[in-house]
Amino acid sequence: MTLITATATATGSSTASALVFALVLGAGYLAACVIWPFCACRHCGGTGRFVSPTGRAWRSCPHCAGTGAKLRLGRRIYNHLKHTQDRDRTRRPR
Numbered sequence: 001m002t003l004i005t006a007t008a009t010a011t012g013s014s015t016a017s018a019l020v021f022a023l024v025l026g027a028g029y030l031a032a033c034v035i036w037p038f039c040a041c042r043h044c045g046g047t048g049r050f051v052s053p054t055g056r057a058w059r060s061c062p063h064c065a066g067t068g069a070k071l072r073l074g075r076r077i078y079n080h081l082k083h084t085q086d087r088d089r090t091r092r093p094r
């Protein structure tokens, strides 16, 4: 009987520590998205262009419009939530 109680307590603690770990990891990712909102475009590798096999011609990357940078997923979510919140704030009668 004592063994069952000890096992149940250990599982609850494990779940709580996993939740805390996930929250800390998520907060770190959000902080990184605020500090470094862009990442390299995965299609062109951050160069913003595709070079022909001869190396003499190139075209702009259509995925990043030639900038070589893309907004990170976390920053896109943050911007969407922020714009939604701003839009709701302006629509609300005072």
Ligand SMILES: [Zn+2]
Residues within 6 Å of the ligand: 041, 042, 043, 044, 045, 046, 048, 049, 061, 062, 063, 064, 065, 066, 068, 069
């Ligand atoms: Zn690109």
